[in-house]
Amino acid sequence: MKETEIQVLKIIEKNANLGVAKIAKMMGKSEQEIQQVIDDLEDKKAILGYSTLIDWAKVVEHEEVTAMVDVKVTPARGVGFDKVAERIYRFPEVKAVYLMSGAYDLSVTVNGKTMMDIGKFISEKLSALDSVLSTTTHFVLKRYKHDGFILEDDDEDDKRIVVSP
Amino acid sequence: MSKKSFVSKHVEDLKPSGIRRFFDVAAQMEDVISLGVGEPDFVTPWNFIEQSFHSLEQGYTSYTENAGMIELRKEISTYLNGNFQLDYDPAEQVIVTVGASQAIDLALRAVVEPSDEVIVVEPSFVAYVPTVSLAGGTPVTIQAEADNEFKLTAEAIEEAVTPRTKAIMLCNPNNPTGTFLTKEELEPIAEVIEKHDLVALSDEIYAELTYDASYTSFPSLAGMKERTILISGFSKAFAMTGWRLGYAAGPPDLIAAMVKIHQYTMMCAPTMAQHAALEAMKNGRPSVRDMFESYKQRRNFIVTSLNEMGLDCPNPGGAFYAFPSIKATGLSSAEFAEQLLHEEQVAVVPGDVFGESGEGYIRCSYATSLKQLDKAMDRMKRFVESRTPKTVS
Incomplete structure (x- = not known):
């Protein structure tokens, strides 16, 4: 490039x-x-889209819960993890899917209105997939930094003196 | 009976800094966008700060060696070698100082004898002339020509040299003009310096902030290492102004002389700052690179904006200052800066505080977020339009 x-x-x-x-x-x-x-x-799809980073915690009317789910799956012959990853990322509740090294295979980020919603999605949709062997769900309690942006950084004043040599 | 002043005559005689006076006015005002700041807007990279915390937790709260921690001097030596192909022995040819400012002071005091003349090239950093005086020398200023993009020439030095000339202060890239001298432009300067057997005090604090061409460190030129004190520090490219940490490298006898003054007047540079600087040297490259990219983008932005509003501004090759001409407005530098501050709340520094050849120019620092720069350019444009006669079509 x-x-x-x-x-x-x-x-x-x-x-x-x-x-x-x-x-x-x-x-x-x-x-x-x-x-x-x-x-x-x-x-060339190097630019996929333009979104805005929003701190939804600042919007009281907005209800949203995020969970990060560690998923173990059985890879399929010929397509490896790609096929099962696709089965998962097509769900609109799924915000991100990554193939991971280490103890599990896919890291799946899921958004929902409530914990109940996410629980329902995981038990009824995600775990129900044939190639999914197990899931471990971690709910996000608080965001400190997201995509390089610090969320509660209200101390951004310029601390320099106004004129200096 | 009038009270006798206890202040020494030579301090009484020092000119007050033009920047200070302007600062007092600007500091009182609200909603000021300041392009008057000679330091990075970036906070020191977190890993440097964290390393300093760690050193304090470990109990590194005592003095260091006078010349600075040997580990740090070794890193500085390696850095100078890797970036500028210089070869300095960390044990004998490097001193860690309280900012580059102290290095300038030490260098001058180590070199200057009463009645010695030191050449200062204006427009220049405001401290050079007074520091020469405080060291007991006589500052001799030469004016870099605006027509030559404020580039110092060998001829200008030649004209200023007398039998009493001992040294010359160089600053590349330059504060306040942002002027950058290439190897080819430095070589004739080196020749004159050698011809007249002068010491070069080369302030290279902005060396990392060179945007369009590769940097040539003055002592790397033929014959210059033996007669140059290289002065630099962590303030600008590493965003560490408040830590007050600089260094000098040079011939062993000159560095030893500087260490001698330093041990009696300062002991050593702050220990926690030296630990932060050590981290900066070891792992600071990515942060320096990111800040460099931002400065370069801002430079392009401000220079285009200034030219578009009718203020002639050549592209500065280094540092983080633009130095546009404000002659089209018919105002003096001081009038321009004062009126702009009062009417549009934008602070810039009048060029004449950096020397007489700076009259007709202003210094705009672009070490400010793009958002602020953008706002400042809008305000300045409105101001300039109100001062320049419309051409009748």
Whole structure:
């Protein structure tokens, strides 16, 4: 991948909301050039989408529970873990699926409105899959840092003096 | 009877810093976006801080060797070798100081004798001229030309040299102009320095923040290592200003002289800061790289913005300062900075506080988040538009 493409990705990974004009200025390139780079990256699916990191804990009306489930599965001949992973990630309740090294095979992140909902999903859907051997469920109690962002960081004031040599 | 002043004449005679005066005004105001800060906006990388905690927990709270912990001097020596192809013996050619500022002070006091002249290239860091005076020397300023992008030339040095000239202060990349000198531009300077048998005090605190070309450390030039005191530190590229940790490297006799002054006046640099610096040297590279990328993006952003609003600003090759001309507004540097502060609450530093050739320019530090920079550029644009006559079409 070209150096410009990597730089654009690094910039928008941190802030997808900058806009082409600002990114162009930051890189000392023209807007057209940056737009082209972004279009290309979207075409090759290096950029999959643009989402916003939200601290839902700040929204009292919002009810959401997250669980991380360690799943042991039987791999299938020829396709390994991919087939069973797909069976799992197609469920909309599933936010992330990773193939792991170590004590279990798949790490599955599940979101639901309540613990009951998640329990229901795991017992009725996830555990019920033929190739799933066992599940161990860990509920998230509090988020401190997510995707590189510290959630309760309200001490971001500039502590420097206003003018210095 | 009027009270006699107890303050010594030579301190009384020092000019108060133009930055200080401006700071007093800016500090009183609210909602100020400051582009006046000569230090990183990044907090020190966490692993450096954590290592310092650990050293305190382990009970490392006493003095270190005068010249600094040998482990740290070894790391500095390795770092200078790896990054700038320099070869300094950590035991005899490196001293750890309280910021690069103290290294400058020690170097000057080690070198200067009464009646010696020291050349300072303006626009310059505000401390050089007073530090030369405090060391008992006579500062001789030469003005880097705006027409030459504030690049120092061998000719300018040649004109300023007298039989009493002992040393020259160099700063590359430069604060406040951001001017960067390449190897080819440094070589003729080295020749003049050798010709007149001068000592070079090379302040390379911004060496890591060089954006467009590879960096040449002054003592790496032919014949310069024997006559150069390299001064640097952890403040800028490592975001450690408040830790006050710098260093100098040079010929053994000069470093020994600096250690001698240091042991009587300072004992040693702060121990917990030395432990943080050790971690910075060993494992600081990724953090330095990330900050570098941010500075580079901000530089491109601010330089384009300044030029777009009609303030002529060449692309600074290093440090984190843009030094645009404000001549198009018809204002002096001080007027521009004061009016901009009062009307738009943006603090910049008038260029003339860095020397007479800085008149007509302002220093804008881009060590500030992109969000703040963006806001500051909008405000500045509005201000500049209000001061520049519209062309009638």
